[in-house]
Amino acid sequence: MSGDSTLVFKNEPSEAPMAAADRASLLVNPGFGKVFTDYMVTIRYKEGQGWHEPRVHARGPIQLDPATAVLHYAQEIFEGLKAYRQEDGGAALFRADANARRFAESARRMAMAPLPESLFLEACRQLVSVDRDWIPSGEGAALYLRPFMIATEVFLGVKPASEYLFMVIASSVGAYFKGGASAVTLWVSQDYSRAGPGGTGTAKCGGNYAASLVAQAEAIREGCDQVVFLDAAEHRWVEELGGMNMFFVMEDGTLITPPLGGTILPGITRDSLLTLARDAGMTVREERYAMDQWRADAESGRLREAFACGTAAVVTPVGRVRNAEFDFTVGNGGPGLVSGRLKDALVDIQRGLAPDPHGWVERLF
Known part of the structure; x- marks a missing residue:
């Protein structure tokens, strides 16, 4: 061929x-x-x-x-x-x-x-x-x-x-995480940024990942599973993990994810989940989400779930978020219903267990 x-x-x-x-x-x-x-x-x-x-x-x-x-x-x-x-x-x-x-x-x-x-x-x-x-x-x-x-x-x-x-x-x-990782704990990086405007944030290049490793090592030292980065300009807005995109599920069922905007990798799993959420009739918003808002929404109960996604881990629930200044739990601290449904819908298409209305699957043999 x-x-x-x-x-x-x-x-x-x-x-x-x-x-x-x-x-x-x-x-x-x-x-x-x-x-x-x-x-x-x-x-x-x-x-x-x-x-x-x-x-x-x-x-x-x-x-x-x-x-x-x-x-x-x-x-x-x-x-x-x-x-x-x-x-x-x-x-x-x-x-x-x-x-x-x-x-x-x-x-x-x-x-x-x-x-x-x-x-x-x-x-x-x-x-x-x-x-x-x-x-x-x-x-x-x-x-x-x-x-x-x-x-x-x-x-x-x-x-x-x-x-x-x-x-x-x-x-x-x-599975990417040992034991399947029912929910991970994130460390919010205060000192490091993953990408800045005009940089290589949208390119899948090794340098982006190398730059994230010192922050990831800090997260591990602090007893967390992964690091989450804020924007480089204001150090206020949630962007992504070292290798996964972020999603938030609000109490009214709205699904929010940070917009791409030139600094966030355009994840294929991210795009697939957005499509499946819209197919399911969910309200989906690609908009900036501030770190202080994340904390306030989690503490008030307005935020019901948070999860990360990527090819390797597919969907990973976020149960706890920490740094030197705060420590809060998202939802019940474990997997959420919405992230579970979206993951199941995606995996079923990938494995040929559900219809593929968007033509995503290429059968090889």
């Missing part, structure tokens, strides 16, 4: 795929991001030549020159999406076209060569097909795909690179 009219993927069988019994043992409890499949996809880009040499081959190390551009100037982007096991044993991708579009947008923001969306999609299809036996079954389980691209030109000098390497690797995963 070809990702566009001119490129055909070369499939190179692995000389040492994992034995079926060993693979089955790993899939019993894979955790998240630690169990990797037999294969990967690579496609190269060179200025003047374009995208070329698409290959599906055995997963292995990347050899890089010490002066490779990505190591010095951080031109790097990535995506995260899942292939889900269906009830009849087949598999399907969920909204991979949206990931392909966001990947191209991230590339443009980072001055990288955008990968044609058709090539992105075909690379994912090819990898899922060859690694189909690595797709786990069970609640919360999936084959997590990690497409990414790095600048590979060898030079020292601040400019966009002229060569890139696009890759897709895959990991068999279970």
Whole structure:
């Protein structure tokens, strides 16, 4: 199969795929991001030549020159999406076209060569097909795909690179949080911001996540599960977690989420939940929500639920919010009815258990 009219993927069988019994043992409890499949996809880009040499081959190390551009100037982007096991044993991708579009947008923001969306999609299809036996079954389980691209030109000098390497690797995963995380506790960062106006907040680049790690480490030291960031300009408005978007459910059933606005990653799970909420007749508002308002609404009971969402964890209820100045509980401190219903509706579509009115699911086999 070809990702566009001119490129055909070369499939190179692995000389040492994992034995079926060993693979089955790993899939019993894979955790998240630690169990990797037999294969990967690579496609190269060179200025003047374009995208070329698409290959599906055995997963292995990347050899890089010490002066490779990505190591010095951080031109790097990535995506995260899942292939889900269906009830009849087949598999399907969920909204991979949206990931392909966001990947191209991230590339443009980072001055990288955008990968044609058709090539992105075909690379994912090819990898899922060859690694189909690595797709786990069970609640919360999936084959997590990690497409990414790095600048590979060898030079020292601040400019966009002229060569890139696009890759897709895959990991068999279970639930993102150990035990399923009935509800998490958030630490509100006072000293750090995730992104600012004009920055890279809307791009899915590694630098955004690296910048969040010191705040996340602070959250862990304080006994919290995740950090939540406020806006960089006023340090007042709730934006997002280090890797998840935020939602709030009010007493009248209204669903509120911070607007994208250039500093928040346009999450595909976020967009899916907004659509499903509207389908269910809920009032949905994308508007700014202040930290002091969050606290006041939680303490008065006007706020009934809060939850975070993303591809890895899907939907994660927020039960408690803390920092050095306050400590409050959201709702009953556990999972809420609205977040539970939205998560079930989304997961049922992903696994082929419910109708797919928006054409989000692509059946692969």
